[in-house]
Amino acid sequence: MFLTQRNQYALRAIVELAKRVGTGPVKVSEIAEAQAIPRRFLEVILGQLKGSGLVTAKRGYHGGYILIGEPEKITVGSVIRYLQGEPDPKDCQTCVFKLQCPTDRECAFASLWNRVNEAVFGIFDETTIQDLVEGEKVVES
């Protein structure tokens, strides 16, 4: 609901890479199997992730993907922001979410959407990939 299937796949792939930090390149097919993601589709997704600088790839015989940063320092929020890209200028920016408001400036929902957005990214930003690897982290604060 909050994330597309594709973006969940991306996060899962990063988590999988995080689990194997230090063990050399991880093949797409390994990640695909571990996380039950269609291999071809995952190739597309990892290709996109390379652009984020979070991940790099090595080609050839013992090739595969490698997580660049440290899992404790990568937040879920930063990944999601990258995946979502720039907001579509055709959408209403006040409402953050979808399409133009009929009532341009006086959007009754603006405040609500802002609060929701802040709450959600507040959580995303305080959750790291390492937290996900560890499975169930309850954030203090």
Add this chain to the structure above:
Amino acid sequence: MFLTQRNQYALRAIVELAKRVGTGPVKVSEIAEAQAIPRRFLEVILGQLKGSGLVTAKRGYHGGYILIGEPEKITVGSVIRYLQGEPDPKDCQTCVFKLQCPTDRECAFASLWNRVNEAVFGIFDETTIQDLVEGEKVVES
């Protein structure tokens, strides 16, 4: 992103009805025009909303829709919960959001999704239709 276009229409329609509480039935075409919603589509949506008991309709000459409860007592959360209906049993219930987890019980995302969901509905539940009518309310938690 959090709400479909359709569900936003539904909320807008309720807000429009709330604005006119006490002035008798409001025609679909009036709501449609005020909120820039395709009339035929709005008929479908209002039909659905009748099932919630939030709204009732009067037919014929001076017919239209009427909000049943008081805008201060209707929360956005209750409306959205109604609109979204029962969660699809095919989806992963632990993750609250989409599809089955590949890693059934040990879903790394379960805690994250729960926290996000609670945060979002926390906001939805403390926001009333009246708050939306008033335009910009900053909730004092």
Add this chain to the structure above:
DNA sequence: AATAAACCCGACTTAAAAAGTCAAGAAAGA
């Protein structure tokens, strides 16, 4: 050098969900 294992890239297809439309019918007031 040849081979095989990987990633790389862009275009393509399919599938699913959401958005929107339509026609004919039933109630209610004028």
Add this chain to the structure above:
DNA sequence: TCTTTCTTGACTTTTTAAGTCGGGTTTATT
């Protein structure tokens, strides 16, 4: 009785997401 307005369910269109495919390039091994 006539007009207005909601009612219903099925239908169509549009958009977005998901997933596939073929042929190419890089790299380690032998």
